[in-house]
Amino acid sequence: MTSPQRFAFDVSFDDGAAAAPVRLKRTYSADEAEALRQAAFREGEAAARAALEGQQAQALADLAETARAGLAALSQVAHNHRVHAAGLAMACGRAIADSALARFPEAPLQAALESLTREFNDSPRLTLRTGGDPAALQQIAEQMAAEIGYPGQVVVKPEPGAAGAAFSLDWGDGSAVFNPDATAARIADVVAAALAAERLHAEPLGLGPAQPLTPDGEA
Secondary structure (H helix, E strand, O other): OOOOOOOOOOOEEEOOEEEOOOOOOOOOOHHHHHHHHHHHHHHHHHHHHHHHHHHHHHHHHHHHHHHHHHHHHHHHHHHHHHHHHHHHHHHHHHHHHHHHHHHOOOHHHHHHHHHOHHHHOOOOEEEEEEOOOHHHHHHHHHHHHHHOOOOOEEEEEEOOOOOOOOEEEEOOOOEEEEOHHHHHHHHHHHHHHHHHHHHHHOOOOOOOOOOOOOOOOOO
């Protein structure tokens, strides 16, 4: 019978036999310590580089997102500027046209007669309806017809509700109408449609996905 032994935590048992534990080496040579230091430094450097690259990628993504939002706002500002510029041009054009019609009220009628001569030249009668004073315009219309060589009769009649510069021509086989308000409205519709189409089919302003930076700082 063996005598009892005191149990110690640094003793292990294998098949009932006590064995001393393997003790790790606790001292290192200078070369080993330097190798361990360099390995730890490389691991720390790699971890820091990875963290920095992640921060750079996130910063680039944030910048790209901010730029996208800025470009969208810039596109809207540019469209609004075009709309306002078109509206200003329309207003200026209407003011100039109204001033010209007030100064030369017979000019549209003269232009119409000259451009439509071939259409009504063989018609025996040309009827002019106007919102102005028929008596005052009768002599002017007859003189214009004589200047373009129209041999038929010119009859001027009032057109209730028509604007002062508006008129219509009727020669039996055809007719023509001039209405400054309707013309301005059609031009405004065409400009609005062009602006809407330009906005719909404009190339989107955008940025591609952010690219990571190389160690030299180039994308």
